[in-house]
Amino acid sequence: MRLSQFSPIFRRSFCSSSRYCSDFSHVVIGGGVVGTAIAAELSEVAGNSVLLVEKNEDLGMETTSRNSEVIHAGLYYPQLSLKGQLCIRGKNKIYEANDKGLFQVALQKCGKWVVAQNESEEAYLEKLYQNSRDLGVPVSMISASEAKRKYPLIRAEAGALNSPTTGIISAHELTTFYQSKVENNDGTIALNTRVVDIGPNLATPNYTLRLVDIEGSDMEVTTDNVVNSAGLYAQKIANLVLPPDRQYQSYFAKGSYFSFQPEVALSHSKITDKLIYPCPNPNASSLGTHLTLDLGGQIRFGPDLEWLDIEDASEIDYRASTNNLDAAYKAIQTYFPSVTPGSLQPSYSGVRPKLLSAADSKKHFADFVIKEEDGFPGFVNLLGIESPGLTASWAIADYVKEIYHG
Structure with a gap:
């Protein structure tokens, strides 16, 4: 289900316990290729109710649409890094799905x-x-x-x-593939919608998100879990939740x-x-x-x-x-x-x-940050998701799903 503006059917009334009902089990913030992949994988789990929130008029309109569209082999990364592991897993999942005819996404293993x-x-x-x-x-x-x-x-x-095993792929078609999974699994996609505040309800525990659409109308939704996959805005979203001494630049x-x-x-x-x-x-x-x-x-x-x-x-x-x-x-x-x-x-x-400044980037390897934040159960941050994010997107989605479902 795709929504370009708020609607009475926006809320799903997901019940996480007999005591309290959230509107959704998971809200994924950011509809780039990675966020859409995460929403797709979470929506595959029986009982989940997933909302994907994207501030633009369509999915994949920012970093996803402005890259080399390369399927990276995973040559450059340290062995134990998330970038290395998830790049290789993501690459393999893409090629295996293509070889088995499981998705129609234009790609070429050119080397x-x-x-x-x-x-x-x-x-x-x-x-x-x-x-x-x-x-x-x-x-x-x-x-x-x-x-x-x-x-x-x-x-x-x-x-x-x-x-x-290096290749090229249509980033748009890959995003559309993930999007179709969200929709086929009865997930909800809210376009032209920004997250402007996130309130942890630690006693419940769940989260209240304040959303504003393109016309300035706002509403609140509740969710048991929040996935911050906002790309260029991920630090900004993280800082809505984290205390001042843990905020990101x-x-x-x-x-x-x-x-x-x-x-x-x-x-x-x-x-x-x-x-x-x-x-x-x-x-x-x-x-x-x-x-x-x-x-x-x-x-x-x-x-x-x-x-x-x-x-x-x-x-x-x-x-x-x-x-x-x-x-x-x-x-x-x-x-x-x-x-x-x-x-x-x-x-x-x-x-x-x-994640690092220009000076620090010359000194240190910056890995992906994908973690549930201490003290904020169910709040998962994805920070510094640059290259090879497109290649790794499917594997990143699996990784996030494992955080929630083991």
Whole structure:
């Protein structure tokens, strides 16, 4: 059931005990791909009554619609990290569902190369190779000569690491797949609806949420459990509940993408049919400006990295600026020398919700935070859900379901 405005059937009167009835068993805040996946999995459990609240006019309109749409293999993450474990599980669930014909979501297991240009980058590839093997992620090494034979226009002076389980997927169709599960399981989806306050009723225990629709009308609903999957607004939502000494600060990193149109015909018709990633800069908190493909085979580059000096996601300017073109061109030229400045045009941008500042991100690995908050039973926070959130979405949903249902 999808609601664009409040309705008398909005309340479900979910009874959690003989003493008290909440309107819902679970309210999921945030209708991106992760929040929608969580609502889908929770709605699969018999007896649950799930409400998914999204402030935009449709699901998946923010971070979900502004990324590379890559199915990440899970190469880069520490073995015991949530990012590593959930990325691999999520990837496997997507491919298994596709192989069994269980969902109609456009995807392609195209593979990717991480390319190295010097000895230090070659050493990085060796470490990445070993980390991948330890994680159980299939990889192989490609020599510089082999790389040149296969893709003459791609520069890999010190070889490449081949990741055959990397792919691309339609983020919109994946979100729609999860959405259909919510609706088929009689979940409720409230669009154009913001959560403006959350009141813990610790004696009950349950939560009262104050919701405001696009026209300014407000109402209250009660729920036994709250899942904060608000993405760029997750810290803000968390701080509605947590005491001052436990509140979170928001950080935002913008990434711009660039379309590619050769100014002159290239000597080889096929540049690549794999994604091409440079070795990450050790002083950066991103994977670098890489070459990706869309499902139509068109090349695009990005994202770059630009830390935003803002405190609230409502201040984000999503315009992709020409100011970043020169830096993007220089980054791309290291592995694709045929690129010219005039062949790149700003296309779109996305913003990653960060747990750490720019300075701290260079020093520390920032894992996903997915936890039930101490002292607030049933209140589960998801913070810093950036890449590989799209890939991990199904596994994240399973993880949250396990918090509630074991």
